[in-house]
Amino acid sequence: MTTRQSSAIAVTGLRKSFGDQVVLDGLDLTVRRGTVFSLLGANGAGKTTTVKILSTLLSADAGEVQVAGHDLAREPDAVRAAIGVTGQFSAVDNLLTGEENLLLMADLHHLARGEGRRRAAQLLEQFDLVEASRKPASTYSGGMRRRLDLAMTLVGSPQVIFLDEPTTGLDPRSRRNMWQIIRDLVAGGVTIFLTTQYLEEADELADRIAVLDHGRVVAEGTAEELKRRIPGGHVRLRFAAPQGLDAAMGLLGQATRDNDALALRVPSDGSLRSLKTLIDRLDDRAIEVDELSVHTPDLDDVFLALTGDSTNEKVTTR
């Protein structure tokens, strides 16, 4: 841990239990300033608990945490002054309008009246909420509400922003919108700590990804590094008849067959050359292929390989 100075978040040995249930089991994380760090995990992996602890909402049982250069346990107020949190459940005042919600934040950050109004107007513009600014937040759609929520977080210009599943429950368009907003924020120099259960989201946004499973980090790295960790690239061939499947199996040898689907999984790096060779060989024997699809390993494979194994282990050792 030599990079404490340049890190926005540094966590060592973080533990938390609720009764007998261990939620975080010795978590170590380092997030560099100005990057997006994604904590990836299934429901119940401990993502929200981590965010709650790092954002001062919950106390840890053990562990050292520094956020924006401040010790979480000794200087929670300094941490609060440096962070912004947008949680999984919207933290907007439903009875106030979008604009009033932003002005409330401006007042709580002690911005001067004019400055607060300017900031609110600018954020309404930036988050495409100008038209709805005079309507109560209770009338907003899910996507609008999430945007307002994030805009409220930004009023105080935080250095470190925690986003707990910011796109859960959003439609694809709102999700892409949110991604763009997050990219713009990072371009502006803030550090983002993002939790998500969507691998695609981590892949799109994160500089580094930690896979969380049962309160432990089971893998950490860039999306590319994680993908490289597991061999998963293959070509899938589907046949119209079992004869085709048998013939191809005989020809290709080192393939896995799926009799029910009449399909064959052939290991491949997915390159054009290897595909051409494969197709030529099938063509030479006049084997009819119904469908061909190429699978490069994606984070889904990584995720399932990393978190699925642990469940299998448990099952087999029982």
Added chain:
Amino acid sequence: MSTHTLTGPAPAGLRFHPLRDSATMLRRNLKRMLRYPSMTVMLVGMPVVFLLLFVYVFGGTLGAGLGGPVHSGAVGGRAEYANYVAPAIILMTVTSTVQGTAISIAMDMTEGIIARFRTMHIARVSVLTGHVLGSVIQAVFSLVIVIGVALLVGFRPAAGLGGWLAAAGFLVLVTFALVWLAVALGQVSKSVETASNLPMPLVLLPFLGSGFVPTDSMPAGLRWFAEYQPFTPIIETLRGLLMDKPIGNNGWIALVWCAVIALGGYLWSKRLFNRVGSR
């Protein structure tokens, strides 16, 4: 904002502004009351309905039973009872408002905005003081309406300006104390429904005191309870101030009760709010 000072005085940006933050939170709560008027209407409506019920339905009979030298000079059952019950109804206006406080605190707690406030660098207590001040203002508003209706249905207080001012100050004090208790009750409630039920005893206590009938008409056990519970001295003080009658020890006892309830409610609320959240 890249301060790395680990020791020494807090930088300017890290100072707390409890008054300013409380004013901000008060503005928020007043806006919420305006946006959600049905709550205010319900809170004022309840004491008004009870007033009409007790004066017009039960008033004739209950008034005839009041008797005694304490309530002399009465012209008739209903008119006398209107004078007797009005202070209890006025107090009920306060307990009803306070029930609203518990509900709106619980609403806040379930809505996630409190979690946001907790992660912000603000004077924490302002979240609560905003509610307390808002509720006191709401209570004053409700009290004006309820006292107005009481005057219309025959309440004839004997107090002069001094008595009215003392009664007003006393009511604000009682409200302030009960609101802090309600802030705690709103926080311990896991849901809005619970929050509306938990303060129910506060609404019922005036019935088990000298609010609606004199305590000497009650059976021994209940009478003992009625005479020692906090609402009896509070009602007697209010009745004395408004009807220009001597209040004896009740004034001091009521003030001590208010201080105890306010302090207890405040400490309990603060502890609940600073408790690091559950899951």
